[in-house]
Amino acid sequence: MPQNGSTPARKHGPRAVALVGPQGAGKTTLAEALLAAAGNAARRGTDPRDRAMGTDARLAHCTMDGDPFALLDCPGSIEFAHEVEAALAVADLAVVVCDPTPARAIALGPLFRMIEQHGLPSLVFINKLDTLGDGHVRDTLAALQEQSRRPLVLRQVPIREGETITGYVDLVSERAYRYRRGEASELVRMPETVTAREQEARSQLAETLADHDDALMEKFLEDAIATPEDLYRAMHNDLAQGGVDAVLLGVAERGGGVRRLWKALRHDTPDLAESAARRGIATEGDGLIAQVFKTVHTGHGGKLSYARIWRGGLRDGTMLDGSRLGGISKFPGGEAEKVAEASAGEVVGLGRLDGIGTGRTIGPDKDARQLPFPATPAPVHALAITTDDRKDDMRLNAALARLQEEDTALIVQHDAQLGQLVIEGQGEIHLQAAIARLAKAHGVKVSATRPRTGYRETIRHQVRQHARLKRQTGGHGQFADVVLEIEPRERGEGFSFESRIVGGVVPKRFIPAVEEAAEEALKKGPFGQIVVDVAVRLMDGTFHSVDSSDMAFATATRMAMQEGLAKASPVVLEPIHEVSMLVPNSFTAAAQRLLSERRGQILGYSEREGWPGWDEVKALVPEAEIFGMITELRSMTLGLGTYTHRFDHLAEAQGAAAQKAVAG
Ligand SMILES: Nc1nc2c(ncn2[C@@H]2O[C@H](COP(=O)(O)OP(=O)(O)OP(=O)(O)O)[C@@H](O)[C@H]2O)c(=O)[nH]1
Ligand SMILES: [Mg+2]
Secondary structure, three states: OOOOOOOOOOOOOOEEEEEEOOOOOOHHHHHHHHHHHOOOOOOOOOOHHHHOOOOOOEEEEEEEOOEEEEEEEOOOOHHHHHHHHHHHHHOOEEEEEEOOOHHHHHHHHHHHHHHHHHOOOEEEEEOOHHHOOOOOHHHHHHHHHHHOOOOEEEOEEEEEEOOEEEEEEEOOOOEEEEEEOOEEEEEEOOOHHHHHHHHHHHHHHHHHHHOOOHHHHHHHHOOOOOOHHHHHHHHHHHHHOOOOEEEEEOEHHHOEOHHHHHHHHHHHOOOHHHHHHHOOOOOOOOOOEEEEEEEEEOHHHOEEEEEEEEEOOEEOOOEEOOEEOOOEEEOEOOOOEEEOEEOOOOEEEEEOOOOOOOOOEEOOOOOOOOOOOOOOOOOOEEEEEEEOOHHHHHHHHHHHHHHHHHOOOOEEEEEOOOOEEEEEEOOHHHHHHHHHHHHHHHOOOEEEEOOOOOOEEEEOOOEEEEEEEEEOOOOOOEEEEEEEEEEEOOOOOOOEEEEOOOOOOOOHHHHHHHHHHHHHHHHOOOOOOEEOOEEEEEEEEEOOOOOOOHHHHHHHHHHHHHHHHHHOOEEEEEEEEEEEEEEEHHHHHHHHHHHHHOOOEEEEEEEOOOOOOEEEEEEEEEHHHOOOHHHHHHHHOOOOOEEEEEEEEEEEOOHHHHHHHHHO
């Protein structure tokens, strides 16, 4: 039997709700308002992090009318989308918070795609209704609908007095409410000015729901009036299946619409069993199944692994995957509190689970089936880092390893050839936040610079080069004489060496030293870069029975190589990457312009697969031009544009580019 009515008869277990949405939409404000409405003292303002831009998902627990909830307040910046996706992986429902400006709805496209990909039920909370002015919610709704594949159904219509929105009509119960700051809204008589709009919106709601609900459709066809119970039931079922998104309205800052949202959350958030079924997790049996979705090093508290318990329960001190659990934390109202045990459905912090990283499925069985977890996103920005104090060099690697445990999108690359340590990630803000955290939480201060480009050089002509070493120092001398042929090879063919010595003019035992020295000489060519794709042949030479040695032949070879390379028309090569830029198609021309300005050669564009209204622009772009491209792209595209890139080939650098390479 489906549950009817707005007051569910049964008790719910712990459920997890993720608050997601564009930067600054009011997610943190809404989370605080939800907590306050659930009886938690207002904490806002006491912690400076609350007012700052969100950079990671924050967990808070509360109980609303007897139903336990875990709220995950996610960051909005696109550079922390990996944090959002991790939260979505363990949530029962996503609340998409946005503002009412229709032009900004486009920012929700990538988020809706992410939620759809997870098959996660969601509802939309249009916040900041106080900023709507003389705009209309229906325009916001239409703009949002363009971005969402799921039908959006408006649950409320606003009541206005002049330009101010003072309350709303609930379309299911057809009751009108007036907002009261920080308090439950007051039930009022439905103003006549809103009745026509209310009727229209209510039939739209019923029609959309009927598309997914046979019983409701039948009533419709029989011209019967849909009761609130019919609508509640259809709404719940559709929402739980990700069939529709209910749209609610509010003013989080004043607590407006927050209790109405709570009602929807209590009624429509799927239970653990429904989410587990969606994710293919077997809930029968009682062995523990939990998944770590976030890791934080808390300093004195040690490592804390945030996990959703999908099945079973756990007690402090149990062995998990070979680690003894060192503390269970919950966060009532957002403040950490130690508990002795946790049960199915809960989202908790687990202390000191050594060797267990973000994404891991944990249980008593070490070989438990691993639940899928979002992959690390491809990096779009890179910075070279060096410690401010050389004494920290020894600790840097360990600190970076801990930081990487906390930040799944951070990639660390030791580039031995260019002698630099590079961190890669989701943009300037993400990497700067990582650097700040490295200093604050892990005690290592570093400075960041633009990474050096992997320039190379090669030669264009063949040369024959002779070199002779003849030195008399004190007792015995040094003697070696070589004739080398140095020749360009095809791109990517690398280095080759061959000896064409006949008649032992250079004894066999010295030849390996010649080969080694020839290869060594390629580490720094006439332009100071690594020389690639060169063939060296030892053609001729002479030796001295006493004064010749490996060292003498190596020195002579180096001399020949140095002189020879300089004469063989050396040329700088620059790395070229294939870039695939992804933008809403209103920005396709701008993306092409950006790529051209960065010396990109446009290869063409096509529709982005599975993303209606988006294009993919492909181009070959010099590596040296990619630095900072994401920042410019985002500022041109309302933060929406992104790209992937990979090394494609080395190409001869011309003019200014070559000079830049030489200047280092
Ligand atoms: N006018 C108005 N402003 C609001 C409302 N809700 C939040 N704000 C303001 O919007 C700004 C951003 O609010 P936050 O709650 O930090 O937004 P957020 O979505 O958590 O931001 P990120 O975590 O950085 O993505 C703050 O200045 C809030 O005071 C609202 O209902 N009306
Ligand atoms: Mg926030």
